[in-house]
Amino acid sequence: MSTTHPSVVGEPPALISTPVAALARANARASSAAEASHSGVWVAIFAITMSFVAFTSALFVREGASGDWTHLTLPTILYWNTLTLFAASATFELSRHAIFVGREFRSASARSGSGWLLLTLALGLLFVAGQFAAWRQLSSQGLYLATSPNSSFFYVLTVAHALHVLGGMLALGWLVRQRLGGQPLRRRSFESTSIYWHFMAVLWLYLLIVLRTKL
Amino acid sequence: MTVKHVFLAAFATFVAVSVTTAGPGSGTISGKITYEGTPAKPKSIDMSKEPSCAKQHPTPITTETVVTGPGNSLANVVVYISAGAPDEPPPSTSANFDQKGCQYLPHVLAFQVGQELKISNDDQTSHNIHPLAKINREWNKSQPPGTPPIIDKYDKAEMIPVKCNIHPWMHGTFAVLKNSHYSVSSDDGSFKLPNLPPGKYTVTAYQESYGEMTQDVVIAGGETKTISFVFKAKPY
Amino acid sequence: MGKFFAVVLVIIALVSAYPIVTHKYAPPVDISTHGHAIDEQLADTMAEAGLAFLGAQLLLAFFIWKFSGRKEGEKVSAIPSGAKIMVAAAFIFVGTEVLALGVFGQKAWASVYFTAPAADALQVQAQAGQFAFYFRYPGPDGKFGPLHPDKIDEGNANFFGLDPANDVESRDDVVAAEMAIPVNKEIHMLMHAKDVGHSFFIRELRIQQDFVPGLDLSLHFTATKIGKYEIVCTQLCGLGHYNMKAYLNVLSQEDFDKWMKEKIAEQ
């Protein structure tokens, strides 16, 4: 079977049962999977971008196609939410600083940076709650999903974005759990999460501009 | 519904049936439906899209939403007792609705709640039967030539417009009624509601494009009361 | 096995081409003023695509004939010119074809879609609905009455949703289930969809265009031959799609005037 193949330099001999070999292999595997998480998150960002491009070009087509588009005054709370989401990006960066830069970096089990991570999580929650408040505010004005094309797009875009933010918070929650439990943290996983998290802020800014723009 | 209710309902029905069938002493309402004003001119129907039907009508047939007769009479008006008579169980006979020459025969079909409705296709082409019910369940089925009749029934009283989706000119009406006291006015506009036990009744006349009119009638015994309905016709 | 494959492939290619070459299955005779351009374009494309089809299939068959039947360890070789000639051939032959068909061959498209209808063209409104076409002529006043979707009453033959009680222009509008037009006269057709997407196709007229709900399109054409032609729907529109059709009745000017007079009398 595999014995006919040359073994890789630097790898332990191909003996299936030795625990050392299994552990080394598992390590190599886990690292390659973490490696992949980096490109995985970029690919995911690409796909999500494409979806939102589809949504927003649908918005432009719909806006241009008919005369029933009346512009929506966005609830003021959206701007506060924008600040919140960008603050969450900043606190994420602060946590990176606390975890990977300086002395704390040496101590693998230290819980440094978990405070910043928790704050990021809280700000993320605050953002979603803020979006919820914006929906409540609109619906109290009698603007529901089906009221007008602009309210339809408003709900579709903000809900889709909020769901993606919640997805990011799941990853964030996992990081927090690792950190609080003193578990080792992979830099790759951390960075993948941070790329996604910053992307959410940028995506939101884009959506806000699209929703504000009058054609 | 409890067993008691079922029993009471059955008993009431039994009584009602025995009373209605009790020939002597029962009265009749009869009369005539007319219109005043100018009704819309019936339009001829062009069936060239369906040659197998078109050739069954050497002279083109016309629209049947308003069918007039001599002396300003109105045909195809459903006259029925809308209040005063008890609900009745359906008869065992079925109400037949035929599609022939891309026309509904009859144009207006009156039958009772729960009564078997039998729809058959005598044409060489597929028809589609789409009763646009609002209170009852709406359905939409096609009937290719050579397929068995569609059997159905309705649970609630309703005036249901019927259309064929394949042939847009085919329109008709199902009048689903609660009791057996109904009549569809004939070509001379006359109708007759026999076998009415003494009592106070509300008589309703329904015309598919003019809507409905009602009158209260009291039947004292074995008498025949004549009433008339006059619809306001519109030229457009 | 290889030789058998080659023979079968050659037979398939030739049998496939036979009905095309002999015009066994061809579009019906064109009756429009613009259709000849489409027909020429079709013939050109058929010749080029046909050559490409036969060439590729026969070459494939030839190579399979010649190089199949594997003997163990037999030496293989490559076509001396390598991949470059393939790429060059594709660019030169197919590229020219693309240019020829894509750029110079668009006359037909332009003649249908890039020209404006003549000012004196006869206006006809075509309405597609599940599952019939109806046509409307403006009548003696030359004006179409406005449409009111809520007034549509098919059982009463009000297919367009006209409101003659309130709209004077509607009272003389002629509505018909067939499309009668005078011969050699340009027709400016206004297309309106009542419910879902439909399409308007007359094979002999080389005209096909979708009805898009909410988007009233227009099209113009001239028929050159008297006769009755089928109008069919080519866009999936629901269960009666297969039976959605009407007739185009191309009449002489006198017959058309007579037809119109009868129709006006019927209103």
Place this chain on the structure above:
Amino acid sequence: MEETSVQPTHVHAPPQGFLWKHVFSLDHKVIGKQYYALALVAVFTGMFLSWLMRFHLVWPNTPIPGLQFLSKVGAPGGLITPEYYLSLLTMHGTLMVFFVLTNAPFAAFGNYFLPIQIGAEDMAFPRFNMMSFWTTFLAFLVLMLAFFIPDGPPISGWTAYAPLSAVGGDAGPGLAWGQNLWAISIAIFCAGSLLGALNFIATTIDLRAKGMTFMRMPICTWAWFITSCIALLAFAVLLPACILLILDRTAGTSFFIPSGLVVSDHLQPHSGGSPLLWQHLFWFFGHPEVYIAILPAAGIVSHILINSMRKPLLSAKVIIYSMMSIGFLSYMVWGHHMFLSGMNPASGLAFSFPTLTITIPATIITLIWIGSLYGANLRMDSASLFALGFISMFVTGGVSGFFLAQPSLDIYLHGTYFVVGHFHMVMGVAALFGVFAATYFWFGKMTGHMMNETLGKVHFWLTFIGTYCIFMPFHYLGLVGNIRRYSSFVNDFMGPLMPLHKFITIAALCTGAAQFIFLFNLVYSRFKGPKAPDNPWQGTTLEWTVPSPPPWNNFGDTHPIVYHDPYQYGVKGSKGDFIMQDSPEQATGGVAG
């Protein structure tokens, strides 16, 4: 590598127990086989539906015994109603395009062989991989549920054009809950495909073995990689489109429904939407979808052909670049499906040109295949036959594309059987030939048993001749002007065409029946087939370096190192006329690749 990772996060242990081994397995090979099985169920269902349609078209008054039990309303007395015909048509299209042509060549074989061919132990994200299959399976169940609801399956075709698909039950039977199920199913399918494509891309980028540079990847790996990039973009657009459609149908929004529609005498409450918006979004997905089906098949065919010819292609690089340009161009041509939809006529021309341009890379690929045959030492087994048949089909289906790419010809051919002939040839049958070739080629590797060659050849001949008999006449019908999607031919001039229709139906019934030979061969060989050696076809790529079937972690405890380009054939190697990718020996002589 970070120092923080002294402990492995999880040790990838062999799975235990039937459920984890065969059902909720994280193993890409099991998932690949699951996709294959799903595609197999879908393809036979789809084929059965096409039988019913073909039968009904030519014998409309002959009841099909037993059909009334499948649908009492749709087929009273065994006679198919017009709406049930459209239901069959819609479900046939949806099953074939999504659950067969996307699943079989791409998801099934890609899952199984992409990691092995690049020397990886598994996909980058095995959990996502499992989720993507089960999501797809759920989408399949949701779609099939439409057969069993009283409303019946939808009748708006696999393209689900709005507003027919958007206004609900008024527009016809099957358009209430049936259409809802369709839209939900496709949305779920998109999610599953996105997960799968993400996995393919990340795996190809990150998990290649030592020495496996991009240019050393086998052509089929390249095809799967390019396809997953296309799929990522395409499904990312279809998903929002489906969400908007579902909202129009259930929440009363008006994205696709304009004002003033009167459907079945009901004035619709919507206003201002744009039906063309759906068409744009759908075809932005829909045209690339064609390449999602055909590129993996083209890659597989290249891979098999090289092995059968015992020599490399004239240029693998040119094929790969051509595939990339096809993928790129596929996003600029969607409008050619909409020439007659009332777009600006100038954009018709703008879409026509890139469409015609796609012919160039496609021709390059074809010429390289055919040209590479020159001087070959061609083996004619079942896999090879199907690969060669693929080329023939690809050419036939490709040339008819020439017609439809031109708006002026589309004026006549749009909506006719010519279109049906074209896409069945190039997207349907050609892609399926790729799947058949792959099955005969890799079955031994996947199951440990070889398939029966005689049955394979019989299957090939019946299918090859049969499909030409079915789909070539479609082009003729189209030229005459026979309209597609008609449940029966009541048109006046259809009479003379009926013999041709009968011929097609008989050919379809026979060709369909021949597929049972294949099914039998699959099942029989799985259990009774001779044991498969590790490298039955003397192949060079990494899948032939592992046992048949490969162990759960593919390469045992070794990590393969790659020394060569993938196709070292026609050389003097220690094992014959080839050198395997992971063998360090140097090639002497041979043909330039």
